[in-house]
Amino acid sequence: MLKRIYIDNYKSLVNFEVSLNEINLFLGVNGAGKSAVFEMLRKVKCLVAGDSKVIELFSFENCTRWQSSLLQTIELDIEGNGGAYQYKLTIEHDEKREKARVIDERLHFNNKPLLVFEGGNAQLYRDNHSKGPKYPFDWSRSVLASILPRSDNTTLTWFKEWMDHLVVIQIIPSLMIQDSPKEETQPSDYFENFVSWYRQVSQDQGLAFKLMTELKEILPGFEYFKFERTGEKHRLLKAYFNSEGKNASVGYSFGELSDGQRMLITLYSLLHSFCSDTKLPYTLCLDEPENFLALPEIQPWLVSLYDHCMDGDVQALLISHHPELINYLLASPVGYWFEQQSNRPTRVRSISADNEDALAVSELVARGWLNE
């Protein structure tokens, strides 16, 4: 579970620090820095996965404008694998040459090093914390991305696996591509690749059956999903709905469904897929997951997510402005209020909501009285 995030010199995040619970709700006015936290998590995940070079992810333009520092830092504390991980990454920008490089990357487990990259040299440590190989490494990439699993580096590679289980998405149904060229294991930033991702996860027939059973309760008339071949490798996802008085079901391609229907399918797919790995629970960062949902659909999904989080199946970081999420979740101390004044750093504080007026928390937020 992600326990702490520290970010320095990224947009409005300066010496920014937040400690996290099983479920977390980020609240605040527009432009306060909530999504910037998610962006930074996504960048680090991409870098550690080896999907991109530093310069493709970190731009000088994203350094805090009112500062002159060329260093950007992110630290993550993760609890898991029977201990505590600390990951630190520092990027140095060269404004004139429009370049960026990793100048410091280190991973510790229970305060003992697993990886130290500094001065262009990577020093690895084995599971028993004895020194492993030391070698010069490319400044433009994460050392972690290059490390393959071995019998003596299981503690380090657990962290890489955890990074794979960090999912940062903002779901936009209208961007989803209904034709899948191949299976994909990771959701893309806006879940454009939902169909390709679902193509992969639905190979677990038990999971697909459970999902379809639940969707039958949610989507009136829904019966099942089916992939149709549209090319040698291409598949089209179709949802079949029953027709009253007729035996045959009617199929609709995924793109023909409404935004709300696609959102519901996506949210419940995420729950079923990402809450089933109890060995290494996922950390799910969702930006405004309630978008496009009809009002009666929000609380049932949220309650289900809440239960999974409390049972330790998954960790959730949510950004939302919706009263349904605010009022339900903030009956527990899981809220964080983000605030930022023009050209000043983002400040975050835990919402204690010592609310003697019995006013709904969403109403306090709407009136600007949360801090009064």
Place this chain on the structure above:
Amino acid sequence: MSNYSMVIVLCEDRQHEIFMRTFLVSRGVHTRRIRVNIAPKGRGAAEQHIRTQYPKEVKIYRNKCNHLNIALAVMIDADMRRVADRLDELDASLTNSELDRRRPNERIGVFVPKRNIETWIHYLMGEIVDEITAYSKLEKQSECKPRVIELAQKCNQPLDQEAPPSLHAACTELVRII
């Protein structure tokens, strides 16, 4: 339990919600047919929330119950009061809102754990309890679920004599909604 189209759960806090929701689901209410109205967190806010929301929810229930199969389940801690006092307070809140007191045939169950919900939970976990002691909150609120499910599964049977009197009283309330 009836095939409800909606059960409204009006409760003070998360532990109440988890208890009530787990119980109702165990008794056959679909999770999608439960709507939670939970008090905002804060000193004194929970009790006030119940007192202000209860008349509103009862009024809505009475407007809808003839054509919709609905129920209202309310949970409020007795704290240092008597269970009967809490029920009287809620009845008084109806009278103050110019509503009739709760009628015997209405599917409105008011559950009043004394001293509070932790008393019931500690009892269900096998402890000998009284209704004066303030028992500790669970580290993980969901830990109560297996015990609540057990309670739901055998709730047609008489409770042990050692069960807290407020839990005995809750059984008579349960008859209203199941």
